[in-house]
Amino acid sequence: MTAATGTRTWVLRFPAPAEWLSANKRYKRRPDVAIRAWRQATALHARSAQLPRDLQQISVYATLHFTNDRRRDAHNYMAVVKCCVDGLVDYGLIPDDRREHLLWTAITEGDKVPAGPLKALGEIELRIVAEAS
Template sequence: MTTPTTGRTVIVTLPPKLPLLSSNQRPHWATKARRTRLIRDTAAWTTRALREAPMQRAVVTAVVHPKTNRQFDPDNYHPTAKAALDGVVDAGLLPDDDKRHVIRTSYEAGPKTPEGWRFELRIEEVA
């Protein structure tokens, strides 16, 4: 099903080499909490720096750019996407990340980036 968008897209790119969270990892709870906070805070200040007007509803695509050509599953980076989306909400771009404001979240692999793994949220405003 296609969701009608307004054509406005905001891309929140986290810096390369930021430690990402994957569903395959099993870190200590304190390590996971520190990484989650780092991703959330980084996404918040990155979103604020864009100085974009708030949106009410959006479709979100999480794009994972690998460092190598090895196979990987972009869906496994859901913990990173959730933390980053919480940061976008903290910055005020979206009022909340519930089902009324985030219509759909999808995951895709981006092109290889030799400087390190990179993660971005592509946020498309919905009419």
């Protein structure tokens, strides 16, 4: 909770569980395995962080941390954020991701992270803000 505003905020940061889903990539088949991995990883990390359940309104701010300095347009990765929001719904943070419950979603690219066994593809950081209903 921020003292100045009384806003409740939580941060989830975890390694990318699958490939980054990009609007620029031409998939031959729907990437169901990656979608499921992102969704399940988000629900798992929400549970591990003991996030609250049954919030009525939130905003989600996503920061993508890649392992290289390649030039990217962060908004091409909105499919990843959609999977993460679905994972938050699966966890029970909000009832669903309609606009009555999900007020705002923003995405940006963050600092580069070193590649490693658990961070081969990078990391995602989700800042979740409980909005006044």
